[in-house]
């Protein structure tokens with residue numbers, strides 16, 4: 648968005664999925680966007696914020712499959728275009744999502760949106776140092792994977808990157824938070840950072856991840872990239888967690 652759509656006048660929009668804009672009907676969005684320009688962007692957790700010259704923000708969540716595409720000729724419109732912006736320079740920006748799991752909304756400010764959604768600090772927030780991270784998790788009930796995926800505690804980590812982090816540290820996903828030592832918490836913090844930085848660097852393309860990573864092997868018939876053991880699956884907070892029983896141990900007792 649920064650490289651293409653900033654500072655261009657928005658002529659009009661098209662909403663192709665009412666579900667994705669559920670909180671702000673199309674006419675409301677059109678009113679907010681028409682004749683405005685995007686001036687800046689920010690990210691918090693899984694949300695992208697595009698700041699308008701009116702002071703309002705367009706908020707985009709990409710679900711599991713969404714992405715943005717910028718193009719000139721409407722013949723290049725992506726197949727799963729759910730939301731389309733027409734710019735005065737003749738180009739368009741499409742929010743393309745094969746599975747309609749995302750969300751597009753308006754916010755008065757990033758802070759107001761964070762408060763409304765009760766979002767915790769971003770996982771890569773520079774103010775979130777290891778000690779703050781430890782204190783945030785300390786005394787929590789429940790499993791470490793659930794805590795890492797909970798956007799109200801920490802924004803930005805989902806099913807895939809919590810699995811990757813716990814795989815690399817060697818912790819079973821159903822391990823209780825309160826059973827983890829301060830040293831293990833620090834290791835989780837450092838690993839989470841390196842996993843997210845790698846994912847951003849490789850543009851979240853699993854095929855470009857290091858082969859020692861769990862992500863490219865994270866399928867029902869996948870094997871551990873480090874020891875070759877078949878990966879196991881277990882449900883945590885309604886999601887399928889993948890782990891290596893050699894590296895991450897068996898189901899913790901009392902889980």
Ligand SMILES: [Zn+2]
Pocket residue numbers: 871872873874875876891892893894
């Ligand atoms: Zn293994």
